[in-house]
Amino acid sequence: MTIAIALKINDGIVLATDSASTIIGEEIEDGVRPVHHTYFTADKLFNLKKGSRIGAMTWGNGSINDESISTLVKDFRKGSEKKEYGTVEAIVDDFKSFLENKITPETSLGFLIAGYSNGEGHPEMFLIKINNGNIEDPMPINADDPLSISWFGETSFLTRLLLGFDERLFEIFEDNGVDSETINNIFSDCREKLQLPLGVPAMPIKDAIDLVRFLADISVNSSKFVPGAQVIGGPIDIAVITKHEGFKWIQRKHYYDKDLNLTTTMEDE
Template identity: 30%
Template sequence: MKVHDCLVFAADSALSLVQGGQTLNVYSHGNKVFNLVRGQPVCAMFCGMGNIGRSSISSLAKNLRSQLGRSIDDGGINPAEYTIQQIAERTRNYLFERYHALPEKPAFPHSLEFFVGGYSAKSETAEVWKIVISDGEFAGPAQQFEGFDSSYVLWSGQPEALNRLLLGYSQHLPDALLAAGLEPDRLLPIMNHVRSAVGTSLVSDPMPTGDAIALADFLVGVTKQYVHFLNGADTVGGETDIATVTPHEGFRWIRRKHFYPRDLNLETDHA
């Protein structure tokens, strides 16, 4: 979520083990949100497949963070000059190399969406970029979301609940209209009209950071409950991890899981 004062990243903790199109297991303690450059206002989050080969996306994100945090002479970013675009492109190249080094690619279908967002050095305007792997193909270079100077909510992974809540219609409505006989060239204008007529805008530019956090938490909770009551595995669930990025306070954890009791949590940067 992007408002004038901040970015908010929120994600559930469920990671699905899928083979041959079947969900074999759902793990409840996955990490999907990361401070991608320690000490800098840069955050990352992913949805989709939870691993590339034997390495979890969480481990890969931490390995990338170590690379980006090195000295400039050793391949790290320049903390005084970096841009979010540069970090997104570094992320894309890193994931590309790891994916194409696999001796055997994952079975189709599979996809990964990796979001990188934050504030470039010397900038007070947040931006969000996305890297996509879909069935073995990288969807071009990292893509920046439009709305550089405006607020918005982005969601992915299991989008049906928020499609209905925010857009006002199911993701399956376009196919249903075409199956009912709607001419294909009329689909886009009709869907745009439906969205403008029944969509719900819950976010605004001047929204305070605390309210943006509460809204992000609510939206993840809606998705978790919606998926829970559907037939099938709870592929969205577990605890909700939330982080904010602001131009003044930088990256801050709002809520996150711990691997052990909080009274033993002597170190703070394991996630």
């Protein structure tokens, strides 16, 4: 499982992911497949093209055909070294084409790709969804919103906090005979009156980083203390994309000691 968070403000976009990678065991009964093991070192946040103002984060399947998503993203990055992309949408379309040649009928995952097009002063975000091997056309999200918080993966904890209700509420209403129109009206009312107003479009980047770190910590600690296997956890990776500074890591784990690998450059990572 994963928590992946994107916060867009006037001055840029902050991206964050946890590091949990869950291995699901064999089915035991009634379709139940228990968690076999959880690792806390997976990479889910990337600079999609070195030197660019474009980043990506992922959730869902951690691998395709025995290759990790991290390795596949680096394959794409390597293959696009000599390509020039004038817009975020152009690299999104190229990345989708790359994925189409890799995915299998079992693949289910998502990507958020965010950054700046050449000459543009405001960031853009695109969503790519793959469900059981079917890849959808990339969809721009929150294009007209100067402030937006988006979260993906295991969303229940942040949905409760930020929207004020549990995602299972719809099912509860249905089970109690409430008609769909009434349910939709209630949900619309809840979003309007219960949503927690965090942040403003003009907030500084440093405060946006603190807010995203806070939200990621809530998800990790909630998953840690609720009953069952912990499915969100490990180090939190955070990156910021701004108009002038481009893609910058704020905090990032490494499986190797950088002091013992002094020949490694940022371009190798």
